[in-house]
Amino acid sequence: MKILYIDIDGVICTKFREYHPEDREHLFEPHLVTNLNQIFKETNCQGVISSTWRLGCELNELRMIFVRRGFKYPDRIIDVTPRIVFPWGSGSRQEEIQLDLGSRKPEVFCIIDDANCKGYAKNWVKCNGQNGLTDSKMKRAIKILNF
Numbered sequence: 001m002k003i004l005y006i007d008i009d010g011v012i013c014t015k016f017r018e019y020h021p022e023d024r025e026h027l028f029e030p031h032l033v034t035n036l037n038q039i040f041k042e043t044n045c046q047g048v049i050s051s052t053w054r055l056g057c058e059l060n061e062l063r064m065i066f067v068r069r070g071f072k073y074p075d076r077i078i079d080v081t082p083r084i085v086f087p088w089g090s091g092s093r094q095e096e097i098q099l100d101l102g103s104r105k106p107e108v109f110c111i112i113d114d115a116n117c118k119g120y121a122k123n124w125v126k127c128n129g130q131n132g133l134t135d136s137k138m139k140r141a142i143k144i145l146n147f
Contacts (some may be wrong), residue, residue: 007113013029049081112125
């Protein structure tokens, strides 16, 4: 199994100054969603949402948001990462992905995120939060997943 861990803000949504809490899905940028579609098309991967959006939306709601914004593979978004909560605060995105990896044990995985995932440097495609999932980042993700 190939797993793509997907962040949203800074990856397919980069126009934060236009944020409207009642309609944040309009922030999905069509050309960045097209690049995400291309990754799914060329790698036959499954997606897991690692974004903080998972804390305010159920999985099916996230799938529908993706579809309304042009995503073509909603059935291949299979889950969200678990939330880790310690008495002193929440776990990091990297810790949540690590927990998910331990339960799924994929053959190969890729993390697309604008946040730090240096512990997984060879599997991490770091997006610039202002440019998101550019063509070069898309190609790197495809290369990682098709290794």
